[in-house]
Amino acid sequence: MKKRSPSLSWLVVAALVLVPLVLPAFWLQNIFAKAAVFGIIALSLSFLNTYGGMVSMAQMAAAGLAAYAMAYMSVNGSGLGVPLPWPLALVIALTVGTVFGALTGWIASRTRGVYLLMLTLAIGMGVFSFAQQNNELFNAFDGINGVAAPRVGHLSLNAPIPFYVLSVGLAWLLLVLVNHVVRTPFGLALQGLRDSDRRLAALGFRVTLHKIAAFALAGFMASVGGVLMLWYQGQIAPGSVGLTAATNILVIAVLGGLRRPAGAFAGALVFILLQTFATDLFFRDRYNTLIGAVFLLVVLFLPSGVLGLTDLVSWLRRAIRTRQAGEQSSSTP
């Protein structure tokens, strides 16, 4: 496990604090907060893969279900659902996502590797199909629109600075949670599961339950991202849980490098920047081609994702130090 350099962490924290003071609202909301939101969902995928050895393509579906549940229980412009006080709706929405995660884990419990990826993708697309064809709960193609973010006091959670603080704050909290969980006995068992689930079972652990619990935790994290996504977009539609959305989350996780949980946020930032500014760099609407090409390059040449480039810095440092030591030793008689 690579040890993160503390100076890099402080740099990141300082940058995040400075951003709202320096950059305009567009950057806050549409770049950084959005990166935090999608980073949270990608974090759930990255957590499952790095510590559980399971690539789940159903994370966006979990996020989407939580978003749909929240929209259903909020005042919305589609006239659907039952408005509830937002804290209650929030708890129910997060529970929906977590239960869906556990269910996915249960369905996928006897599979592993690429087969598990396929199965979770099929599950995710099943959610998409269901959302698309069902009127009563999901409002079919139109989705649920006109959802207002809650108000706390006189602040709307949708406004740039409150939303930025909320999403980045939650992102940080979830990252701390992940780093804490992987050091608990449960987290260690999960890593044992990744390395060899048969050995873990032979030691007496209940492998299936561990898988389900890990998926449930990932589902919870994705749900947090999903609710934030709903508040950011003000609406939820089947397209938010479709194949493109699910693969985008995978792209983000891979871009950030699947070795470190924090990579999910770096990957999300790169992804959002590409998506937002590709129109200036590239032919107008072809940002998906650009993202796909970058993704391919990362998979083919940069297994640690774009964060692998920071490894370059420490590699260079080591190379210089070795060179200097070599010169010193060769200069002494």
Add this chain to the structure above:
Amino acid sequence: MTARLFVNVALNGLTLAALYFIVASGFSIVFGLLRTVNMAHGALYLLGAYIGYDVAAAHGWWWGVLAAAIAVGLLGAAMQKWLLDRMQGQDLRQALVTIGLSIVLGDLLLARYGGLTYQFDPPDVLYGSVRLPADLGGYPTFRLFLIGVALAVGLGLWLLMYRTRLGMAIRAGVDDRAMLSAMGFNVPGLFILVFALGASMAGLAGVIGGSALSVAPGEDARYLMSSLVVVIVGGMGSLGGAALGALLVAYAEQIGLVLFPHYAILLTFVIMIAVLAVRPRGLLGRA
């Protein structure tokens, strides 16, 4: 449920199963031998449909079919030779590469053909409908043709696998790749051939499916999902499994649409979950 409705549902289910079988068979044989999950399979379907449309518009429908199958097969061969062959054994990485390719291909197709829905003109001999006996109405001729094509594809693949030397090599490779190589077979070449075959199945299905139904962006996602569910239910790497899975999934969809249209997809997934609970490898799958 009148007799006519019953016959309609039965035939529609058979048509859909035929289409799903052709698409899923390509997906399944690629996994069976290469252990590669080709996430670009849906995109290859769409590519085949669009190529077929362009060629058919210029030279006629039959040339469109041939062009689609060959062009997509060649692309598949290129994918295997230049990209996937470097990562033999790394299943996840191969899946990720095919995902990346599907993103790029899907977007390029969207750029070239836009968001419109294309409708093919099937050849005159297949146009119109066939009168069913006993006053059960008519059924489109083309759909019956589709069922025929699926049967032919199934038979052809079975003959290839079980009655030719090539098929023997493929089956041996599924069991023990290293041994096959040790016996002097050109395994990388075999892989390229099989991948090309799987891809051309997708291309063929694209034209035929496009003619029976229609072509639009989003069809790639639909057929990728159906291929996934069909091989999960039927079993990976098994032709019989692809056929059985296709029948189950297609009928689940059709019956669901008739009985509870807003919850139809749940029936498909209940079946999938039930199969997985009992046989995690699929109904006819092997380890």
